[in-house]
Amino acid sequence: MLSARQLFLQHQAQTTDFPLLLEVERAEGVFMYGPNGERYLDLISGIGVSNVGHRHPKVISAIQGQLDKYLHLMVYGEIVQTPPARLAHALAQTLPAGLDNVYFVSSGSEAIEGAMKLAKRFTGRTELIAFDKAYHGSTQGSLSLNGAESFKRSFRPLLPDVNHLEHNHLPDLEKITRRTAAVILETVQGEAGVRVPSKAYMQALRARCTKVGALLVLDEIQCGFGRTGTFWAFEQFGIVPDILTCAKGMGGGMPIGAFISRQEIMHSFKNDPMLGHITTFGGHPVSCAASLATLQIIQEEGLLEQVTAKAERFKQRLAHPAIKSIRNLGLMMAAEMESFEVLKKVIDTAILKGVLTDWFLFCDNSMRLAPPLTITFEEIDQACDILLEAIDEHCRF
Template identity: 60%
Template sequence: MLTLRQLFLANNAQTTDFPLLLEFERAQGVYLYNAEGKPYLDLISGIGVSNIGHGNAQVIEAIKNQLDKYMHLMVYGEYVQTPQVRFAEKLTSLLPESLQSVYFTNSGAEAIEGAMKLAKRYTGRNQIIACHNAYHGSTQGALSIMGNEDFKQAYRPLLPGIQFINFNSLNDLDLITSETACVVIETIQGEAGIRVPNAAYMLALRNRCTKTGTLLILDENQTAFGRTGKLFAFEHFGIIPDILVLGKALGGGMPLGAFIASNEVMGALKNNPILGHITTFGGHPVCCASGLASLEVLLNENLIEQVAAKEALFKQLLVHPAIKQIRGKGLMLAAELDSFELNKAIIDHCIEQGIIIDWFLHCSNSMRIAPPLIITSEQIKEACATIIQAINIFAV
């Protein structure tokens, strides 16, 4: 009889030739547990998903309650479904007044696709500007605005009319013109190795988009829901996007994405043609119930207010000559090392020791540190001690 690992390799599509092949039976809080009960401290939150940790009782209760009522009823946008309505109501109550219309999707990548379509439809323009080293997902449209040729060259031709600018470069903003439908940009670049823009750049970007009639789309798939120490990362910079894209932590562990705009802008999808964007499972009622419960836990337990102190503790403890710098904001950090080879050796050793860390798609020499916001000071100290120990072994 084949083992579960052998069946995984035989029947599940593979994304690399070297999957981690870790097997987990359950997850609780900041830990994942294998079949033997060994705990693994999750320092990457399933890549930005598990902001309030794994197995939260309130989220599970909300999921079970919704399961007892109904699951899928109809393609998105036709029936009035309580979980969708209540979650959209809560989200918009926490956002600026101009972000009042929520379109729920299945994922962050699909939300990017919808936002790009919406910008083209509303403005009547077809040029889209994105950033070098950007990551917005792997679907064809999202791939078209990925800022790393290595990951996209095998899939050309992609969308036409895409132009790239340098992130955090004031000089490039003149490339945004009256021909530009939208600028799609991560509020803080994730897969580039956590690149935080300065406030002057973000304000200039906002002003340039306003001046040219270009819609500013902020991709907050990784940054939203307290990850950076604010509910939404754009709050750090005193600007408001025309379209906000959410995913990852949005669903509280369930698959969910959203793009959010004004009623006026979103209304462009309703006619000429009708049904301008359609999704069967977007805004699945169980996922929306989970997302709303997760957001309420995040707010009611004051987790966001604790993020700055936890960021400071990581930066205080992760000091070593081999660490060239630590970039980031809140619990979205990157520790830069000399090479991918060194980084990978450290990551593998830490996983063996029960600490899960990772690297970045466009910055493979940097270590990803993005634990659930519920991580405690003692757990941070434990994780950092293991990382420093690993660096001491391999950084010779």
């Protein structure tokens, strides 16, 4: 009998020549456990997914409860199902008036694809604007929005009429015109290494889109669902998008995404053509049950209230000459080091010592710190002790 590792290497498609190859038998809270008792403190939450920790009891209960009722019934939007209906209502309650129409999908990339189509259909325009070092997904459309040429040159030609602006650069906003269907922006840039725009910039962007009739699409696939200390990151900038995308942290570990807009905009999919956007598994009842439980956990357990203090604990504990700076909004953090070569050694050593972290696609000299929001101050201290040990092994001052 082949081992799981052998099966993984022989039959499961690989995307690098050096996968982590950690074998995980179970996970609970902020920890993952290997088959031989290895324990890893998870500082990346499955890249922003496990915001309420691994296997939160209320999420598991919600999943089990739905399993006893039904699984997939019909393609999106044809049959009334309680889990997506209740989740859509709960999401609308977290948002400003008007953002009350939710289209459920299965992933962040799919949410972006839907938002792109919706913007074009509603405005009748063709130009899409994104930003340098943006990351919005890996499908052909979402890849067209990505801002790193190295990540997409091998897949060209991609979508035409997609243009990129310099992030957080006010003069570039003049390039948004009456040709522009939508401006698509991560509220906090993730794979660029946690780049937070200024409030003045975000408000100027909102004003420019309103002036020329372009839709503002905010991508909160990584930074939504409490990651930054407010339920939605855009709450901290005093603006409201026309379309909002989310995924990752909304499912409690289950696959789900959504794009959210006003009914006036979303109704564009109802005609010319009818069924303007279709998904088979969007709004899957089990994923929606898990997502509703996740939303309720964040609210009822007060997870937002300690995000800022927990982020400050990381920043205080990781004060080290080898760490040049720590950028963050809440528990979406990037600790910048001298180079990828140094960072990679630190990460590999930390994993051997029981702490899992990594780097960013477009900022490979910065360490990703995005633990479950449920992490305790004691667990933060444990993680930082190990990270500092790893740093000291490879950085001499």
